[in-house]
Amino acid sequence: MFDSKEELLQKIRLGEDTPLELKAVRFRGQNIVGPSRDDLSDEIAAIANTFDGVLLLGVDDKTKEITGIPVDRLDAVERYIFEICEQSIKPPVTFRVFRIELPDNMGALQPILKVEIPRSLFVHESTGGYYHRQGSSKRKMPPDYLARLFQQRSQARLIRFEEQPVPQSNMDDLSEGLWVRYTARYEESPEIVLLKRNLLSKEESGAIRASVAGVLFCCEHPERFLPNAFVEAVRYRGIRQDSNYQTDAQKICGPLDQQIKQVMAFMKRNQTIMAMKGPHRIEKPQFSERAVFEAVVNAVAHRDYSVFGSKIRFFMFDDRLEIYSPGALPNTVTIDSMALRQATRNELITSLLAETPVVEPIGDMGRGFYMEKRGDGVPIILNESEQLCGKKPIYRLIDDSELLLTVYSARMEQMNKD
Structure with a gap:
């Protein structure tokens, strides 16, 4: 999401929306003092509970100024995100981090962290409770909304959990030596057969992912995507x-x-x-x-x-x-x-x-x-x-x-x- 620097800069100029959250990073001595753990846990969980989203660390959400992160602090900020996702959100949120440079107002390149947060298979509770993304803000979920989300993602399931798309997966993550067992008798292309058999699943965005069942049967290491499937x-x-x-x-x-x-x-x-x-x-x-x-x-x-x-x-x-x-x-x-x-x-x-x-x-x-x-x-x-x-x-x-x-x-x- 927002793969090119040009697209990222355009999104920053336009400001925050449902899939984009901006945060400047503040330090006091060696410690990160902003954004706070509680605030960041709520923001990350809200994105995971809604749609695929991106968190940009090193960009001021009010002025849209690219403030950057000192190069020698990038590791510390990345650890900060990891600890928040593992310790302050239940169940933990999966994410990917990219280190990139973007020009500030003076044209000088500033290091920032781009954190990609996929729409989750689960419903996540953060420090402040259950949040979802509405426009450019996080909102606490009303009880009826939360009940529906649990139903869709983990309880009675309008779409069976085994048929749901697995975030950050694709057909290349499945082994041909494994999926051919379920496609060999069909004449259509493997991708079409795997989609029809629900071993692949199409997201709302149109992206094709491996389904939970696809990962369980056709991936050499299902635990990469489903950590407790062992x-x-x-x-x-x-x-x-x-x-x-x-x-x-x-x-x-x-x-x-x-x-x-x-x-x-x-x-x-x-x-x-x-x-x-x-x-x-x-x-x-x-x-x-x-x-x-x-x-x-x-x-x-x-x-x-x-x-x-x-x-x-x-x-x-x-x-x-x-x-x-x-x-x-x-x-x-x-x-x-x-x-x-x-x-x-x-x-x-x-x-x-x-x-x-x-x-x-x-x-x-x-x-x-x-x-x-x-x-x-x-x-x-x-x-x-x-x-x-x-x-x-x-x-x-x-x-x-x-x-x-x-x-x-x-x-x-x-x-x-x-």
Whole structure:
């Protein structure tokens, strides 16, 4: 936005409007005293809550004079912006900073910072509350406006979150080796097919971005754009969640199908294989691979990706396995009805998993695709696990914001008795 110096100078001459905010930077000794953290956090959040915008630091908003920033202070001002976006705005705002020089009234070049703030996927709260941009000013959002914005961006969603465009992304961020799986059978150009399949999404401005689903399935590193789209896997020795007893830990990233595959590999290398003595050696695993596979697929497919700061957690203990999945239950599903009803918040993600081939075998799954959409995932989890250890897994909703599945381990002494 405003990519040329000529366009920037013209915008400065015209003054602030919805996509442009000007701020002079003032110092007292080594400290930045203006603009204040609170004021700047409100301005940045207001832009992110509205449209794509640009904040120019080093330009007076009243006189439109290019005052500049001393070259030796540019790093400090950039850190100031970073700290505000990370610490004073919830969830943090993404931004890009460019250092440029513009001529002042005397024609001398002055360094300034151009901060590009994309329209966000989330609703941001700053120091003063919830703001949006109206004309050249920030305004506190009335309750009805705020409710609609939450609905559009993260709650009931008029446009599903998985189909929304991801700021600062484009088709080049998607890997052809990944997206070709979803375009090969169509004759139209890849871009048109990806748009039709909602793996690309068009913004109001006309810019084509990767969608949330596009990033999750077709980007080699989805966490670049969706920082919490990964699985935290930990193996604990014993039965308590205590970092002193961690024996293995892995941050599992990558496209969703690769995450599932890596979680299963983590489980297999960390579970105990128990042998039953007798004429013929019979090995039984600590957990049912088929049940765990279904549980991991369900967690990846049905988690709420709009919940900022939450990831899937996969914890293994001597006596159980715990899978924490962000988000409440979708639609009208309850804990009691999960085994009987089929519902999802992420229809596009489940559809894509249903056509994503399992290229390399994952245990003895007998699966051609990651999801079969028959609605038998939860029954498999419950029945296979109970058959192995004699105890049915338990689902529990935590604070109406996270689903916990506990799968119990087969016991060594039980195996020796079989």
